[in-house]
Amino acid sequence: MRITDIREQTLAMSSTMRNASIGFGGMTASALTLVSDVVRNGKPVVGLAYDSVGRYGHGGLLRERFIPRLLAADADEYRDGSGTNFDPFKVWAIVMRDEKPGGHGERPGAVGLIDAAVWDLVAKLEDKPLWYVLAERFGGKLNDVRVSVYATGGHYREADDLAHLREEVRRNAALGYKKIKIKIGGVPLAQDMRRIEAAIDVLGSGAALAVDCNGALSKAAALDLLTALSTYGLAWVEEPVDPLDFELHKELAQCCALPLATGENIFSAADTLNLIRYAGLRPDRDILQMDVSLSYGIVEYLRMLSIIESHGWSRRQCVPHAGHLLSFNVAAGLGLGGHETSPTSNLPLMQPLEDGYVRPGNAPGVGFEQAKNFYAIFGGLLS
Amino acid sequence: MRITDIREQTLAMSSTMRNASIGFGGMTASALTLVSDVVRNGKPVVGLAYDSVGRYGHGGLLRERFIPRLLAADADEYRDGSGTNFDPFKVWAIVMRDEKPGGHGERPGAVGLIDAAVWDLVAKLEDKPLWYVLAERFGGKLNDVRVSVYATGGHYREADDLAHLREEVRRNAALGYKKIKIKIGGVPLAQDMRRIEAAIDVLGSGAALAVDCNGALSKAAALDLLTALSTYGLAWVEEPVDPLDFELHKELAQCCALPLATGENIFSAADTLNLIRYAGLRPDRDILQMDVSLSYGIVEYLRMLSIIESHGWSRRQCVPHAGHLLSFNVAAGLGLGGHETSPTSNLPLMQPLEDGYVRPGNAPGVGFEQAKNFYAIFGGLLS
Numbered sequence: 001m002r003i004t005d006i007r008e009q010t011l012a013m014s015s016t017m018r019n020a021s022i023g024f025g026g027m028t029a030s031a032l033t034l035v036s037d038v039v040r041n042g043k044p045v046v047g048l049a050y051d052s053v054g055r056y057g058h059g060g061l062l063r064e065r066f067i068p069r070l071l072a073a074d075a076d077e078y079r080d081g082s083g084t085n086f087d088p089f090k091v092w093a094i095v096m097r098d099e100k101p102g103g104h105g106e107r108p109g110a111v112g113l114i115d116a117a118v119w120d121l122v123a124k125l126e127d128k129p130l131w132y133v134l135a136e137r138f139g140g141k142l143n144d145v146r147v148s149v150y151a152t153g154g155h156y157r158e159a160d161d162l163a164h165l166r167e168e169v170r171r172n173a174a175l176g177y178k179k180i181k182i183k184i185g186g187v188p189l190a191q192d193m194r195r196i197e198a199a200i201d202v203l204g205s206g207a208a209l210a211v212d213c214n215g216a217l218s219k220a221a222a223l224d225l226l227t228a229l230s231t232y233g234l235a236w237v238e239e240p241v242d243p244l245d246f247e248l249h250k251e252l253a254q255c256c257a258l259p260l261a262t263g264e265n266i267f268s269a270a271d272t273l274n275l276i277r278y279a280g281l282r283p284d285r286d287i288l289q290m291d292v293s294l295s296y297g298i299v300e301y302l303r304m305l306s307i308i309e310s311h312g313w314s315r316r317q318c319v320p321h322a323g324h325l326l327s328f329n330v331a332a333g334l335g336l337g338g339h340e341t342s343p344t345s346n347l348p349l350m351q352p353l354e355d356g357y358v359r360p361g362n363a364p365g366v367g368f369e370q371a372k373n374f375y376a377i378f379g380g381l382l383s
Numbered sequence: 384m385r386i387t388d389i390r391e392q393t394l395a396m397s398s399t400m401r402n403a404s405i406g407f408g409g410m411t412a413s414a415l416t417l418v419s420d421v422v423r424n425g426k427p428v429v430g431l432a433y434d435s436v437g438r439y440g441h442g443g444l445l446r447e448r449f450i451p452r453l454l455a456a457d458a459d460e461y462r463d464g465s466g467t468n469f470d471p472f473k474v475w476a477i478v479m480r481d482e483k484p485g486g487h488g489e490r491p492g493a494v495g496l497i498d499a500a501v502w503d504l505v506a507k508l509e510d511k512p513l514w515y516v517l518a519e520r521f522g523g524k525l526n527d528v529r530v531s532v533y534a535t536g537g538h539y540r541e542a543d544d545l546a547h548l549r550e551e552v553r554r555n556a557a558l559g560y561k562k563i564k565i566k567i568g569g570v571p572l573a574q575d576m577r578r579i580e581a582a583i584d585v586l587g588s589g590a591a592l593a594v595d596c597n598g599a600l601s602k603a604a605a606l607d608l609l610t611a612l613s614t615y616g617l618a619w620v621e622e623p624v625d626p627l628d629f630e631l632h633k634e635l636a637q638c639c640a641l642p643l644a645t646g647e648n649i650f651s652a653a654d655t656l657n658l659i660r661y662a663g664l665r666p667d668r669d670i671l672q673m674d675v676s677l678s679y680g681i682v683e684y685l686r687m688l689s690i691i692e693s694h695g696w697s698r699r700q701c702v703p704h705a706g707h708l709l710s711f712n713v714a715a716g717l718g719l720g721g722h723e724t725s726p727t728s729n730l731p732l733m734q735p736l737e738d739g740y741v742r743p744g745n746a747p748g749v750g751f752e753q754a755k756n757f758y759a760i761f762g763g764l765l766s
Contacts, residue, residue, distance in 0.1 A: 060443015105488020
């Protein structure tokens, strides 16, 4: 039993959306397939992975380093002890051979795609959903599992921004979302306050609204914003400042009672440890959003959970960045606090919302094959 | 006046060398040329850059994101105020458009190559060596400049390791190096101690020897090593542990008088600030080795210097990782404490050693054109 081929395709995600930090006009994302020599129903069993959007596709790095390394390995090196499945931890060690420590930027996203595809393959070979495999292996709940989800969106638009925003918030609330996140931080504070007030007006409550600054604010602007928001009772304020300025996070946490959320631009266990050690975040309210796929995948995410729990945090404070099915499986299988979802994305949740929660499905693996845009994303790799 | 083309070539650096962290069998490095429409002697003036070796080439990222972004920009966006040269700070801002904060891994190395090529071009258009341009612009010494250099090497070899090591140390001492660095940390301590004693035996003094663990040791192994080395009076102990475990660096610095060196796997101003804030390093002895080319280039390196100096450090404690001509120009022009050089590399220093120091030369730009292996590295891009 071995991996016979690994294919990557970089897809254009072109959009006129903007957040406070970047535009999405040139955005890309990678789709990856990992082909095994196990044949079922006359076809090889294939593991699938799809990028988290926002830090570009990972095709160059995958082709230059990580795909060749795994294809060059002997199958004995990555089969599990039983010989009937693959071992994601062994695969991880192979693709990270001859990689220096530190420098967790693009590499975690490339490795994360391979890791995610291996887990999809492993679950398919067990003929179980990935969330169930994770729950079985790592002590999660097997029955009556449901995941709290929130809708992300509210990007800046070039024209009719406020009208678009109201309409989008209204549409997401009508879909059943109980918590909705919008972008701020990219325009003067007074203009952002109009966006926030418009969203609260539609939702009827500040507690149903989270705001995301995408790390763009200076210290002075962040303090002004948190002061202006102090009476709005928002769900959380996300990435107010540079994600690596831990000292500034500490200052903000000391002077602001509102929950802070961060972590989507922290891509390793080593950086997570520093975030927990230095950023003064509060285990009773703050939210950790490390992205599973962009952070070396599930193997590294388990290390992150171990770090945060050994520092007195509950994994219920983890709500990964992403809005895709891999992340949903991880949230359901490992018992995380919630899941981000993008109602306009190519890979929406397939299960219906029930009072702000979604139950995981029964399809084997991650469940990509059930998504309506499956062929738009993976078709080019499967032919 | 504009940039008309940017070309990248990924070169194989295959070697049987090993350090404690990685093997170099599949190592690659990027060469990059940035072609202007300024014609001199019948040929366009071209800026050149060559990777620091150890974290692989950057061709994929350059082609996917950074080269297209710069080529798509209008020349007005990156010319300097006089209109007679290019502005490296403007180029930097263009290539970093639509990039999220955080995640400083491979991206800094790709951007660093473009930054380095722009500086080479800028200096050539001024018909001055790069070190001189940097000294003029940023208050460095213009006369009687010399840079302390040390020889790096002493990698593990598969066969006859100790004999190879002795011979290499002897050869480098004979070339005139007063300080020599060897690799340790990849074998049991007793075996490393034999390497260290062999090197001291050849050099006649522990103060002439530095050792590099490449971030590979556990806390227990690092404490054992530092205890074993405490009476050897070594020049420094480099990267004993994971470069991002700042708390562990602090513990080591508190219990060990030997100078520590780190920073070659810290690739941004944001990470440098955390290193300075949290790692307990001592401005009177410890050495900061951030790599100019792998860390977004000279534009970001200037930010790093500003951070360390605002925290009470002297830039004389900076000795960048690399062993190449760009780094040497930066050390000479910005008045850093020293320069790493690899006597066996493809791009050795061209100037003779004088008592452990080297004076910068007079060739315009970085000076690649004077190197004997110039065509092996850039030939494929210039034809």
